[in-house]
Amino acid sequence: MDQWKKLHVLGAGSFGKVYYAINMHPSSFLSASVAAVKCADMHRSISLQQEAEILTTLKDSPYVVQFVGADVSNDSGNIPTYNLFLEYASGGSLHDLIINSKMRRIQMSEVEVGFYAYQLLKGIQHVHEKGWVHCDIKPANVLVFDNAERGGMRKLKLADFGLSLRVPKGVAYMTGATLSNRGTLPYAPPESLTSGFHGRAYDIWSLGCTVAEMMTGSRVWIYRNTRDLQSQIMNEYPMIRGNVSEIANDFLHKCLIKDPLRRWTWEQLLQHPFIQQAVCSWMPETQQRTARVNPFGCAVPVPEKHFIN
Numbered sequence: 420m421d422q423w424k425k426l427h428v429l430g431a432g433s434f435g436k437v438y439y440a441i442n443m444h445p446s447s448f449l450s451a452s453v454a455a456v457k458c459a460d461m462h463r464s465i466s467l468q469q470e471a472e473i474l475t476t477l478k479d480s481p482y483v484v485q486f487v488g489a490d491v492s493n494d495s496g497n498i499p500t501y502n503l504f505l506e507y508a509s510g511g512s513l514h515d516l517i518i519n520s521k522m523r524r525i526q527m528s529e530v531e532v533g534f535y536a537y538q539l540l541k542g543i544q545h546v547h548e549k550g551w552v553h554c555d556i557k558p559a560n561v562l563v564f565d566n567a568e569r570g571g572m573r574k575l576k577l578a579d580f581g582l583s584l585r586v587p588k589g590v591a592y593m594t595g596a597t598l599s600n601r602g603t604l605p606y607a608p609p610e611s612l613t614s615g616f617h618g619r620a621y622d623i624w625s626l627g628c629t630v631a632e633m634m635t636g637s638r639v640w641i642y643r644n645t646r647d648l649q650s651q652i653m654n655e656y657p658m659i660r661g662n663v664s665e666i667a668n669d670f671l672h673k674c675l676i677k678d679p680l681r682r683w684t685w686e687q688l689l690q691h692p693f694i695q696q697a698v699c700s701w702m703p704e705t706q707q708r709t710a711r712v713n714p715f716g717c718a719v720p721v722p723e724k725h726f727i728n
């Protein structure tokens with residue numbers, strides 16, 4: 420940590436604070452020149468240390484925040500501090516992006532949302548293939564990076580793996596108890612409340628809530644208190660407020676199927692016309708070929724019967 424200087428606070432989590440830091444000697448072992456540093460007193464740093472371990476297994480995806488390194492310093496008096504270094508996201512979180520768009524009364528276009536949803540699906544693909552379920556996907560846990568190449572379109576990356584669960588070969592984690600959800604309640608799927616079921620489908624439901632929020636600027640649930648929210652998640656269907664096209668609505672419905680075994684997977688969703696259209700609009704031709712897995716391709720209009728249940 421000696422070569423790093425913490426400059427200002429970027430945010431705070433349940434573990435401690437997140438700082439913006441610059442590397443005073445960028446040629447040394449942590450080679451990045453700037454970083455976000457998640458810090459916690461050593462005796463309260465177990466979840467940060469676990470996050471570091473998880474991030475090590477998730478390296479090498481452009482859709483997951485990159486782990487730069489970790490160390491222990493004595494920078495606040497004599498109390499040892501655990502520091503987790505991450506690549507710095509200059510655009511803040513997706514939550515900030517949604518709030519800013521709302522304040523400026525600029526709604527994200529569906530193509531833009533589709534392109535962001537594509538990136539989140541690729542992140543989920545990587546996380547699931549490495550044997551994890553994120554368990555806390557929400558706009559505040561998605562980081563935004565500027566991307567000059569794509570005309571103002573941002574790069575998004577999944578972050579905050581503090582609640583992630585190891586589920587090798589897709590086996591789910593189950594508490595067996597009602598109301599024993601792990602992640603953030605407004606983004607939690609019904610099965611996590613009815614039986615404590617946490618499988619890969621968990622992340623897909625949270626993705627649906629996140630994509631709906633990008634599209635409409637509002638959360639899918641409006642509730643009076645926690646009990647009301649729990650009851651709505653278990654018994655009702657999420658509300659998509661605002662003007663949403665049929666194709667986008669269909670995508671959301673596939674993410675928000677109540678039965679986790681029938682809910683679409685990242686593999687199926689990557690082929691959905693909502694994603695395919697966005698990919699075709701925003702990706703350079705060379706990258707489209709690998710991303711385009713839809714048998715209909717881009718140029719052909721997709722008949723409704725192929726994607727509406």
Ligand SMILES: Nc1ncnc2c1ncn2[C@@H]1O[C@H](COP(=O)(O)OP(=O)(O)OP(=O)(O)O)[C@@H](O)[C@H]1O
Nearest residue numbers: 429430431432433434437455505506507508512579
């Ligand atoms: N790599 C990063 N680059 C830029 N800002 C970051 C980075 N990581 C975190 N932040 C900022 O710090 C805030 C808090 O960090 P983090 O997301 O890890 O905690 P949290 O999810 O808000 O809290 P909790 O521990 O309760 O889940 C984020 O919302 C974001 O604004």
